[in-house]
């Protein structure tokens with residue numbers, strides 16, 4: 095096992111990719127801290143982690159708030175005495191509904207997904223920033239002093255292939271995911287001498303709640319999909335754009351995270367790896 099005795103925090107650990115990452119890390123021997131705002135889903139993932147014989151701690155934390163990021167780090171230290179791995183996985187792909195008190199309408203969701211620069215509101219940009227950039231910034235700030243003191247650590251940020259190349263839709267999301275890639279490089283440079291590796295994974299297309307919601311938006315806005323009733327069918331309609339002609343899975347992302355968290359990747363830092371079936375080849 096590559097991660098025996100390690101402690102890993104996974105933000106958004108109860109969701110689609112977060113669960114996949116949590117289980118892959120647990121399978122390789124790591125104890126897991128699931129930080130999330132969805133406690134019901136977090137308990138299910140914790141039970142699955144324990145089935146591997148690992149410890150699981152659940153922390154209710156909205157990591158878009160700095161005080162919660164600090165508390166999450168403290169609660170992890172109280173429980174495990176150290177933090178070896180941090181996976182900054184929280185992010186949102188559509189209207190950033192998780193991070194707002196606003197009741198977004200169908201029209202808002204359509205606008206954030208398809209809207210041109212002139213249509214997007216200040217709130218759309220704020221939500222994109224809060225959901226996708228702030229969590230990683232606050233978590234790095236909270237965890238790095240401890241990793242520096244222990245002279246080791248692995249930080250893995252989850253960006254997206256949307257952050258690799260500008261497209262015609264989801265401008266706030268893709269701009270903020272691009273910022274995650276640059277944040278990764280900057281922090282990696284700052285902590286390299288402390289033996290802390292900071293890398294990034296850019297997932298492609300995985301059928302989690304994000305892609306289910308996006309498929310529903312396409313069903314409303316794309317005339318070619320007007321007779322489609324099942325979002326899974328609308329999702330499958332985009333897989334032909336992938337060179338390898340298949341979707342990616344949470345486990346694909348989890349296995350890449352295991353590699354980056356392991357000593358196999360000890361001399362890899364500041365990098366962003368596409369796990370996307372060849373959609374972006376750079």
Ligand SMILES: NC(=O)c1ccc[n+]([C@@H]2O[C@H](COP(=O)([O-])OP(=O)(O)OC[C@H]3O[C@@H](n4cnc5c(N)ncnc54)[C@H](O)[C@@H]3O)[C@@H](O)[C@H]2O)c1
Pocket residue numbers: 105106107108109110111112129130131132135155156157158183184185186187192193252253254255296297298299300301302303304305
């Ligand atoms: N699904 C994809 O195809 C895809 C592709 C590229 C990148 N990503 C990225 O992967 C990450 C995870 O996406 P996913 O598809 O698993 O989404 P998801 O919606 O299935 O899971 C997100 C999880 O994060 C939790 N969460 C949301 N806001 C939170 C907050 N403020 N504090 C703590 N927890 C919070 C949710 O409760 C949920 O458990 C995101 O950063 C996303 O942008 C996903």
